[in-house]
Amino acid sequence: MSLSDWIDELRDMVRRRFWLIVRLTVLGCVAALLYALSQEHEYTSQAVLQVEDAKVADALAPPTVSGADARQLQIVEQRVMSHDAVLDIAAEVGVLDEMGGLPDSEKVSILRRSLSVSAVAAARTGTTGDGAISLVRVTATWGDRETAQALAEEVTRRTVALSQNKRLERAEETLSFFTLRQSRLEAEVADLEETLANFRKRNDMPEEGARASQEREIEALRAEILSVERQMIVLERQLEREAGDGNLTRLEQRERDENIARLNDLTEQRDYLTESLAAVSAAGDIDPALQAELTRLTRTLLAKKEELASVSESRKAAEIGFQLESEGQSEHLSVLEPASWPDYPSTPSRTKFAVLGAFASVMVAFGIALLLDLMNPVIRSAAVMERDLGFAPVAVIPEAPRSKRRTALMRAFRGRRRAV
DSSP states (O other), X not given: OOHHHHHHXXXXXXXXXXXXXXXXXXXXXXXXXXXXXXXXXXXXXXXXXEEEOOSSOTTTSOOSSOOOBHHHHXXXXXXXXXXXXXXXXXXXXXXXXXXXXXOHHHXXXXXXXXXXXXXXXOOOSSSSOOSBEEXXXXXXXXXXXXXXXXXXXXXXXXXXXXXXXXXXXXXXXXXXXXXXXXXXXXHHHHHHHHHHHHHHHHTXXXXXXXXXHHHHHHXXXXXXXXXXXXHHHHHHHHHHHXXXXXXXXXXXXXXXXXXXXXXXXXXXXXXXXXXXXXXXXXXXXXXXXXXXXXXXXXXXXXXXXXXXXXXXXXXXXXXXXHHHHHTTOSSEEEEEEOOXXXXXXXXXXXXXXXXXXXXXXXXXXXXXXXXXXXXXXXXXXXXXXXXXXXXXXXXXXXXXXXXXXXXXXXHHHHHHHHHO
């Protein structure tokens, strides 16, 4: 079938189904218009929050709370969107009265669909993201402009406040933890020092400083004994050489006598130093079991002191971090763009709905008319008969105009009534 034949048949179908197409189109347009009029406009207000960097460099004053990331924002969002918080927001703005007698659960569901808090990830510094965020968008959608803007402002205020309170709360908890830990370690160190002092006193042991002094005294005595013995060896060798000479002059004999007297003095000095060394060493000797216990207590005390020093440094850092958070000097959320005034509805235009509905009605009407023709395949023209059957009809009765057909039908109907 050629294009011209197809167009002719389509024109014939439109002519025959014209009133059906018109009725369906009118019904569809009316339905689309009613649907468009039933749609209520909604307005959307949006606020933008920015993550501001800390005013003090992290290298100078490291914060005790990590930077803004998606997890922290998720916790803040959960608190803002909690059941009681959403109802408080609605009561603060004054939209609870608009919802009538709906149950609280349904009110919360409606408000949660109308409010949203979303984050924009910060630029990546490497191949993978670290979860940091740079912007936070707060969006509120409602049936009137004033309420939409008020909701966005209230959610923005609560988001900023909750973020600051959460950071301050974490900084305070960190400071409290390290302060309590430092107090406990100080008490443990004091107890260990007292235990160690009682142990030394009970077992007659010198203090750590006295023990070191004793060790130094022993080393000094040993060095002095070694020096005296060296002098004695020199004198003994000299006396041996003098004894081998045999005949000595008076001067040489006198020097020998002096060397012998000096050797005797050095011997006495060595004996005295040796006795002193023995006495000092005996005073420093400790029972191995007691020494082991003393070593254990000393090591425990040193370990506790090292831990106390580390905790003290952490507490100082936590104190600085808490001060930064309380003074607003650390990383925090700030309002970059306040809640906007919605000039136009965020929902689709009613006119657009009506136009699309009218267009769809026309297409559906044409489709139904075409479907009816396909369901009732009738040969309605000589051209169709010649094309489908291969031969032309013997005679073709032209179709009477609609007005003449209507007149003939009316006359036949009247004649039938007279006959009756």
